[in-house]
Amino acid sequence: MATQRKKLIIDTDGGVDDAQAIFMMLDSTVYDVIGFTCVRGNSGVNQVVRNVLKILTAADKLSIPVYAGCAFSILGQHVIQNSYQGVDGLGDCQSAEEPDVSILQREAATDVIIRLTKEHPGEITLMCIGPLTNLATALKVDPDFSCRLRDCYIMGGNYYGKGNITVSAEFNFHADPEAAYIALEQLRCPTTLVGWEVCEENGPTWDQYHQLRSFSGKRNQFLKAIEQKPVAFSIKQGWNYSPADEFLAACMLSPSEVVMETKHVYATVELGGKLTYGQMVVDWNKVLKKEPNLTIVTKIDKDTFFTALLNTAKSDI
Amino acid sequence: MATQRKKLIIDTDGGVDDAQAIFMMLDSTVYDVIGFTCVRGNSGVNQVVRNVLKILTAADKLSIPVYAGCAFSILGQHVIQNSYQGVDGLGDCQSAEEPDVSILQREAATDVIIRLTKEHPGEITLMCIGPLTNLATALKVDPDFSCRLRDCYIMGGNYYGKGNITVSAEFNFHADPEAAYIALEQLRCPTTLVGWEVCEENGPTWDQYHQLRSFSGKRNQFLKAIEQKPVAFSIKQGWNYSPADEFLAACMLSPSEVVMETKHVYATVELGGKLTYGQMVVDWNKVLKKEPNLTIVTKIDKDTFFTALLNTAKSDI
Amino acid sequence: MATQRKKLIIDTDGGVDDAQAIFMMLDSTVYDVIGFTCVRGNSGVNQVVRNVLKILTAADKLSIPVYAGCAFSILGQHVIQNSYQGVDGLGDCQSAEEPDVSILQREAATDVIIRLTKEHPGEITLMCIGPLTNLATALKVDPDFSCRLRDCYIMGGNYYGKGNITVSAEFNFHADPEAAYIALEQLRCPTTLVGWEVCEENGPTWDQYHQLRSFSGKRNQFLKAIEQKPVAFSIKQGWNYSPADEFLAACMLSPSEVVMETKHVYATVELGGKLTYGQMVVDWNKVLKKEPNLTIVTKIDKDTFFTALLNTAKSDI
Amino acid sequence: MATQRKKLIIDTDGGVDDAQAIFMMLDSTVYDVIGFTCVRGNSGVNQVVRNVLKILTAADKLSIPVYAGCAFSILGQHVIQNSYQGVDGLGDCQSAEEPDVSILQREAATDVIIRLTKEHPGEITLMCIGPLTNLATALKVDPDFSCRLRDCYIMGGNYYGKGNITVSAEFNFHADPEAAYIALEQLRCPTTLVGWEVCEENGPTWDQYHQLRSFSGKRNQFLKAIEQKPVAFSIKQGWNYSPADEFLAACMLSPSEVVMETKHVYATVELGGKLTYGQMVVDWNKVLKKEPNLTIVTKIDKDTFFTALLNTAKSDI
Numbered sequence A, B, C, D: 001m002a003t004q005r006k007k008l009i010i011d012t013d014g015g016v017d018d019a020q021a022i023f024m025m026l027d028s029t030v031y032d033v034i035g036f037t038c039v040r041g042n043s044g045v046n047q048v049v050r051n052v053l054k055i056l057t058a059a060d061k062l063s064i065p066v067y068a069g070c071a072f073s074i075l076g077q078h079v080i081q082n083s084y085q086g087v088d089g090l091g092d093c094q095s096a097e098e099p100d101v102s103i104l105q106r107e108a109a110t111d112v113i114i115r116l117t118k119e120h121p122g123e124i125t126l127m128c129i130g131p132l133t134n135l136a137t138a139l140k141v142d143p144d145f146s147c148r149l150r151d152c153y154i155m156g157g158n159y160y161g162k163g164n165i166t167v168s169a170e171f172n173f174h175a176d177p178e179a180a181y182i183a184l185e186q187l188r189c190p191t192t193l194v195g196w197e198v199c200e201e202n203g204p205t206w207d208q209y210h211q212l213r214s215f216s217g218k219r220n221q222f223l224k225a226i227e228q229k230p231v232a233f234s235i236k237q238g239w240n241y242s243p244a245d246e247f248l249a250a251c252m253l254s255p256s257e258v259v260m261e262t263k264h265v266y267a268t269v270e271l272g273g274k275l276t277y278g279q280m281v282v283d284w285n286k287v288l289k290k291e292p293n294l295t296i297v298t299k300i301d302k303d304t305f306f307t308a309l310l311n312t313a314k315s316d317i
């Protein structure tokens, strides 16, 4: 019964990997996506809105409301220099037609997150697959709102100091380190995080990738189109296929099959540092004597993860 | 005509010096105080609400709406260790009776600031005499709101690196350095600041202070009571009488008489630093090649300032 | 032939684990220890001198010259709060009699390191098992001296951000982060490092530890005595036996048997950071586009390591 | 009697303003310059050596020994991007012929400073008019050496956070912030500092400058030649004539006439900070509860300062 499904808000920066992760969640029989909140990240927030509408068009799910969120990081940064996912943050794919932005909701992302948790206390799951600015701002306006969340899932950060945008920081955390700090320090609901190391180590092979994109269907063709640029670039660089948000989706959808190991720890974010600004800091040995605030996924099953991607590809007919 | 007066919102942390500054603004024929927004600072925000209600009780102005704002700094700090103004932030004075907090407005401070600037675009002056958390949060939720402000006045920061709470930082800025940074970087209306150096150098003598408190009247007796502890402590320490928020009030009320010199500069806030965290940084020589964002009051007329205090004391009958 | 052995200077802070590592190196047929330079670390440098003389007394090697080095870190820190190895940094063991400090050489550690590399250019190996202050100071006085070193081996730092003294930093690096930074940035000879993660993961079991200390002999009894306090404390805390300097010694003595994996990378030290001050930062993905400056030991053979300890214990008759 | 004069070592980075300051000290009947130690600053240390030899050639004082010092800052920075004093740091003046560098002493700067204080304990004044790297390195090698100094005079830093190279930092301190920190924290002799604010506010007029350079004489012609570039640039920018090292020289030579006000305070250097790295931090209100370590010159007599420059110009015949 759909009414029994868990209510899910997806907070996204509308990137290439967000698309596949969103498709995975939309297929779920466990979660019922009740809204998308957009946040500046791979591109400016207005472009993110357009990207999310394109993704929902490909999935025939424009009925789910989309909300615009923060246009700047907590400290005010706007554009992030990262051409990997294209200037538009969604692969600069020409084929996808421009969406009708008039269907964007008027309510601001932070307001809607706060309002919905008041209407459905303890029932909403928040899935964050972009910088954490919306979440942090909601925590500033209403410090208690997270007590009314069921739980929160985050893709971002790192636990061994391995960076993918700077030497020490992961993209989503580095895009708004203060927001990541606020989130980890002030969330008061069960929170689970998939960090960069898990993504880096468990990506499918390129053969597996091509198998995924061999299926027809509207969503698969959409993914193939938006992935063209980053995939070509990755192969040229000798990189692996390293999706990110999809790992979080898989861990949420099939925790018992995908997640092999987690650690319940105190973790925070370095806000100083010449090189480590935005790095996640994990207190493995309880040096700081703080209560654990985070469940980190440290090992996943690579094969089951690929199967999850494959199932999403196959379900698109 | 009262309707011609400039609409003023006072954002306050309800401290001892806030009280006298509020009395000064309430006497004004130029400004019409349309609301008070409370922010954690000298004490927790719930206590600040009580303090502001006490101040308004002494002024017979409980008709002006009071709103609660942020309970934590941007990065989440709660209590500030600073017993100077008392545990309650208002001199721990027993005589003032507990106010009726049921008259507190339900709307959150950030929401009301954003809403009122929409209802009265270009007409509202914001006067900030506490940490800048409410202002910064409003800028996060609605980055454009300050374009709808008439202007903004801030007591806080320093321009010669002289600290009064740490070696390098002034109290209001240090209480929320990130908020001060956000405010200076993202405000888009004319902004004037009175920093700590002006306060330190232009305080009245103790003789002058005692002259001020020789008047009767409900407000004067209230000020005398709440100032008892900090005044006794200051005299014991060999310190001068150094009110702070009152300087901003005097500069707003009598700019041509009180303000002797201003500088229009680019200024920001140090967010790193082992010693300088929260220090205001002024680019006197345009090294950073940024547009000026702030008018700093660098010299005031000491005598005219005292006269302003005296007039407020005399007006209380 | 002894004359064919590689000349070795051991730069040490005279701690409990330094003792066993020194015994291992003194047994070596590959290295010829030509001097000990002392550096403040587990205790003040004068105490370190006494500790090293005690260690050499136990090994009957007082003929090797000992030199005093830096008494303060680069930024001037003196005492390190870390009672784990005892107030004297050598287990507060009463039985070892006070050494005759009059045999301490007059020449300063930095001077002797510089001089010996001039006398034996390209022939000297430097083994650092304490904070890197002596090494950094020598690099300041004579930036070219390391070009005359054969190679340099360092126990210190971490490569996954795991701290053992702060949440993010390893003891030797944290004891003088600026020195560690100077060393990594300015050394111009092949440099190999064993970091904390290797030590944490590959310590012997307590059963194995007790087997080690079951042997008689002067050195073993000495080790047993100085290890008493830290071992008791570790067992009480539920910690493993985690020697540190011994891992570096084993890697130097039996590289082909002990070292299973190394990475040649650019690594440096975070000198800012609220939590990460002193953390080693490894540029795994060449984000900084710098030349590799360090060979990090990332995997060792646990069993062979224990065998190395065992051989040292057995050789003491 | 020359033998009664105070022994002076001048530690210099051989810049344009160093030249005039050196001429002032060479004329002194109070100080006897016994050596020059060179430090990287306005140019690399080898160029500094050449610059100092040129300056001494102009002054006919090649008999005073010159020593080369540190080629890199404490953290290893080499070249400072600051073309103001020319690529060679001495105005890129072609006329001055290349000096004979073979007369450079072999002894390193740090060694000679340490040795001379041992030979003449309590008799030597150290005058620092460049980055403080040599001084800091000497303090690392021999922490006690400054106890054997008579006193130390420093041109560098700032006390109101006014920068001349970055927004918050003065050139000499910013060129090696860690060295400045080490110097202020670890010097154990009376230390007097002239900071940037004094230089900025008390420079002669351009008319006065032209009066200074109207005199003939070898030194004046030399100064005129090396100052040509920076003077032309300053006039074009609308800047004042702001010599720096000369202020320190004047304060040392005529303290009672030139120095109008000093403050004895605790001061240190910010080593973190995004904007304030290298800023001097003065604890005006004893917030840090540390013993004063520095005498800061806060006011000088502008006219007497100019007279000092004039006297040096006139003495050159």
Ligand SMILES: [Ca+2]
Pocket: A012, A013, A014, A015, A017, A018, A129, A130, A245
């Ligand atoms: Ca994303």
Ligand SMILES: [Ca+2]
Pocket: B012, B013, B014, B015, B017, B018, B129, B130, B245
């Ligand atoms: Ca206030």
Ligand SMILES: [Ca+2]
Pocket: C012, C013, C014, C015, C017, C018, C129, C130, C245
């Ligand atoms: Ca050691």
Ligand SMILES: [Ca+2]
Pocket: D012, D013, D014, D015, D017, D018, D129, D130, D245
């Ligand atoms: Ca100079």
